[in-house]
Amino acid sequence: MEPRIDILTIRAEDVAAATRYYVDRLGWRPILAVPGEVTFIQLGHAQALSVYAAAGFDADAGGPLASPFTLGHIVESEEQVARAVDEMVGGGGTLLKPPQRAAWGGYHAFVIDPVGCCWEIAHNPGWRVASDGTVSLQSVEG
Amino acid sequence: MEPRIDILTIRAEDVAAATRYYVDRLGWRPILAVPGEVTFIQLGHAQALSVYAAAGFDADAGGPLASPFTLGHIVESEEQVARAVDEMVGGGGTLLKPPQRAAWGGYHAFVIDPVGCCWEIAHNPGWRVASDGTVSLQSVEG
Numbered sequence: 001m002e003p004r005i006d007i008l009t010i011r012a013e014d015v016a017a018a019t020r021y022y023v024d025r026l027g028w029r030p031i032l033a034v035p036g037e038v039t040f041i042q043l044g045h046a047q048a049l050s051v052y053a054a055a056g057f058d059a060d061a062g063g064p065l066a067s068p069f070t071l072g073h074i075v076e077s078e079e080q081v082a083r084a085v086d087e088m089v090g091g092g093g094t095l096l097k098p099p100q101r102a103a104w105g106g107y108h109a110f111v112i113d114p115v116g117c118c119w120e121i122a123h124n125p126g127w128r129v130a131s132d133g134t135v136s137l138q139s140v141e142g
Numbered sequence: 143m144e145p146r147i148d149i150l151t152i153r154a155e156d157v158a159a160a161t162r163y164y165v166d167r168l169g170w171r172p173i174l175a176v177p178g179e180v181t182f183i184q185l186g187h188a189q190a191l192s193v194y195a196a197a198g199f200d201a202d203a204g205g206p207l208a209s210p211f212t213l214g215h216i217v218e219s220e221e222q223v224a225r226a227v228d229e230m231v232g233g234g235g236t237l238l239k240p241p242q243r244a245a246w247g248g249y250h251a252f253v254i255d256p257v258g259c260c261w262e263i264a265h266n267p268g269w270r271v272a273s274d275g276t277v278s279l280q281s282v283e284g
Contacts, residue, residue: 003170004186008147008213012257017234021256025233028145044146045187051257068209069259071150091167092159114159115193117152117211 001084006127007072008043009050009120011057011065015039018051032137045133061110061118062097070110070118074127078107084121085109093119105139143226148269149214150185151192151262153199153207157181160193174279187275203252203260204239212252212260216269220249226263227251235261247281 012018019039022028031040031048037056041049050072058064075081081099088111089095096110096118108122126138154160161181164170173182173190179198183191192214200206217223223241230253231237238252238260250264268280 001168002186003164003168003184003191005150005189005191008150010209010257010259014256017256021234022145026143026145026229042145044144044189047147047186049145049147067152067211069211087168092163114156114163115152115154 001073001087004073005047005071006074007040007048007050007120009052009057009070009072011054011068012051013054015051015053022049022051031135032139034139040135040137042135046129046135047133048135048137060103061120065096065118066112066116067118070120072120072122074122074124076123078123081107081109081121081123085111088113088119088121143215143229146215147189147213148216149182149190149192149262151194151199151212151214153196153210154193155196157193157195164191164193173277174281176281182277182279184277188271188277189275190277190279202245203262207238207260208254208258209260212262214262214264216264216266218265220265223249223251223263223265227253230255230261230263 022041023030029042031042033039037053039051043049085099093111093113096112099109102108106122106124108120111119128136164183165172171184173184175181179195181193185191235253235255238254241251244250248264248266250262253261270278
C-alpha cells in the first residue's frame with residue numbers, strides 16, 4: 001500500500017460555513033459542491049479536502065468515529081481496495097466497514113489504525129487527476 | 143494562503159504502536175523518529191504524517207483540541223506565518239495560539255477553522271523537500 005492521502009475528509013456540522021471560509025474567504029478552488037452535504041476543495045498537488053456534513057459522514061463510515069476526520073486513499077479498482085484492506089488489517093488495523101459498494105456510487109472500506117485514526121480505502125470512478133495535479137470529481141450514482 | 147497541507151499530525155496515546163504499524167508493517171518511510179515522542183513518516187509527494195504523543199501534542203497546541211489532529215501548513219519565514227494567520231482569522235477562523243517561538247525550535251501559530259478543525263501555520267527551519275518530493279527534517283533546538 002502506497003503512503004498516500006488523496007482526500008482528507010473532515011466532519012462538519014455546517015458545510016456552508018466551512019465552504020464560505022475555504023472557498024470565499026481563503027480563495028481555495030472548489031472541485032465539487034453539493035450544498036448542505038459536501039464540498040470538495042483542491043489541496044496542493046493531486047489532493048482534496050472534503051468538508052462533509054455530519055449526518056453523511058457518520059452514515060458513510062457506518063457509525064460515529066472516535067475522530068471527526070478520515071484519511072482517504074484512492075485506488076484503481078475494487079480488487080485494490082480489498083488488497084489494501086488486507087494489508088492494513090494484517091498489519092494490526094481494525095476493520096470498521098468491510099469492502100462494499102458505497103452509497104455515493106464507488107466501492108470502499110474503512111480501517112482504523114492503532115492510534116484510532118480512520119482510513120477510507122476507495123475506488124472512485126469519478127476521481128480524476130490531471131498531470132498538473134488538478135483534481136476533478138464527477139458524481140457517480142450508486 | 144496556498145491550499146496546501148504539508149504535515150498531517152495525529153494525536154497518539156501510543157507512538158510506538160503507531161510507528162510499528164506504519165513503518166514496520168505497512169513499510170512506509172520514517173523521516174525522523176524520537177522514540178515515545180513523535181514519528182514523522184513520508185506521505186506521497188512532499189508531505190508528512192506526524193504521529194505525535196498525546197502529551198506533546200496537547201502542549202504544542204496550548205491545550206486539548208476538539209479534534210485529535212492538526213493540519214500543518216509550512217511557510218518560509220516568520221513573517222509568512224503572521225500573514226497566513228491574519229488571512230485565516232480575517233476569513234473567520236479563531237486564533238488559538240498567536241504566532242510565537244515553538245518549543246521544537248521553529249515559529250508557529252494555531253488557528254481553528256469554522257468546523258473546529260485546527261491548522262498549524264509553521265516556519266520550520268529543519269523542513270526540507272527534495273525535487274522528487276522526499277521530505278527530510280532536522281531537529282532544531284528552541
